[in-house]
Amino acid sequence: MPLIALILSLLISLPLHAEITGKAKVLNGDTFQLGETTIRLSKIDAPELEQKCRTHKGRVQKCGRMAAQNLLRIVQGQPLNCHPEGQAEDGVTLATCYLGPFNINEQMIADGWAVALPGEGNYIRAENFAKARNEGMWRSTFVLPWEWRAGRRLEAP
Numbered sequence: 001m002p003l004i005a006l007i008l009s010l011l012i013s014l015p016l017h018a019e020i021t022g023k024a025k026v027l028n029g030d031t032f033q034l035g036e037t038t039i040r041l042s043k044i045d046a047p048e049l050e051q052k053c054r055t056h057k058g059r060v061q062k063c064g065r066m067a068a069q070n071l072l073r074i075v076q077g078q079p080l081n082c083h084p085e086g087q088a089e090d091g092v093t094l095a096t097c098y099l100g101p102f103n104i105n106e107q108m109i110a111d112g113w114a115v116a117l118p119g120e121g122n123y124i125r126a127e128n129f130a131k132a133r134n135e136g137m138w139r140s141t142f143v144l145p146w147e148w149r150a151g152r153r154l155e156a157p
Contacts, residue, residue, distance in 0.1 A: 042086075112138045
């Protein structure tokens with residue numbers, strides 16, 4: 001009986017979500033493939049690929065594509081370590097990912113190509129930094145990604 005108790009206690013102490021590592025294939029500004037696993041950066045939201053922003057001079061930009069390019073610039077060819085935190089409703093793994101000690105989720109926000117999800121205080125400092133420096137989307141007018149997915153679009157100039 002003590003052996004069974006020992007085995008059960010070891011199984012209970014194992015992490016529920018093992019670290020996922022590998023080189024990323026970027027799908028959009030906050031989602032990529034690591035091997036067979038689709039990962040979305042947790043606690044952040046980047047514009048969708050087809051989402052557009054408008055510069056203060058009135059020029060329309062493809063901010064969704066620019067966000068994806070920024071993520072690609074960060075991760076391209078580098079081995080990532082992702083720490084799963086659960087699953088989204090669509091089955092995608094939510095994770096905080098690192099390139100060495102470098103937090104990719106936070107960097108996307110600091111670069112201005114993603115925003116912190118409401119109620120997620122982890123990245124507010126990075127978001128305020130991006131806003132203050134007019135980084136990425138913050139140098140333009142844009143619709144928050146979750147509002148865009150709900151059907152809201154930029155108003156005509």
